[in-house]
Amino acid sequence: MDGRLGTAELDRRRIGTKWGYFSMTNFLRMAAVAATAAAAVTAAPAVAAPVGVTSGPKPTANARIIKPLTLTRVRDLDFGTIVMDSVPVGGSAVSVSTASARSCGAGLTCSGTAQSAQYNVRGTNNQVVQVFATNVSLTGSNGGSLTFTPAVPGNVTLTSSGAPGNNFDVGGSITVLPTTIDGVYSGDMEVTVDYL
């Protein structure tokens, strides 16, 4: 060869040069693709990383800590004096409301001061307390008995923690029959409270 290149040979060298250049470009491109793919894998925490709650309510823990309730008598319930004039056969009722208002049934005459019973309840501030009471039997001083039906208030919302607490009243009613023995009737009321 005389050092001059034929057409065919010159073309091969050009091609060779182009191929080499092209290959390096491809290498760089591939490296870039690999880096992109690696980054994509790393940047997919929704699948690969630990996940928490992404929708809906989150798990919580709740507790309500309260003081025990204490219930104390403030005053007793009193129907006053009831005179049996001409009590109907079916009986006649006397009731005292929680506001100490007395209602006297037919055939009866009521006098004296009537008042509801009053209690004091203490517990945890802002908590709602339910009041319960059951019927009790009042025993007459001269014998006999009367059934006392209590009337309790609705729920009581405490406005303090501990003292001074909240007072509430309990009323009730009795039914006097023509056969009721006169005398002084008394008994213990059964009142309980609980947090709602």
Add this chain to the structure above:
Amino acid sequence: MRLRVCLSGWVMAAGIVLSSPSQAVQCRLCGAPSNLADAERSGTPVRIEVQTSLNFDRLILTAQGGGSVRIAPDGSRSAKGGVASAGSRTMVGSVVLRGEPHRTIRVDLPSQIELWGFSGGHIAITRIETDLPSAPRLDANGRLAFRFGGEVQVDGNAEGDYRGDVPITVEYL
């Protein structure tokens, strides 16, 4: 030239391995066991659905020293010290996990959480318990339900309503 082609081929293979979501394709190319996590092979992320939260309901302080109340994952209750569990609305926490069927997963719950009082102060749940098996796995429907309880410590001065978050995280193994 041979070296150049070889390098190009390696880069191309690496690019396919890293960008492929399929284990089968990956193994045909590399001929070696996969080192990728299952999550990277899966297109279904695991989800957490909270059914109920843990609720100690009413805890009555019966002594100044305070005490603790435990609710087991089965709902049973026990109390120690000067505190009693009195509520009828006590509930264990219950969670449903959904994801790829038959996948083993890891469930992480905190060992302790703080409950903050609406009127200030805080109390602590010092132990969280679950009824998860030792190796939790989603069933054929891609579902796993579990319940959790805990033990709350109450000091003698605590009073009022308390609430705290229970961060739960889940991942495929």
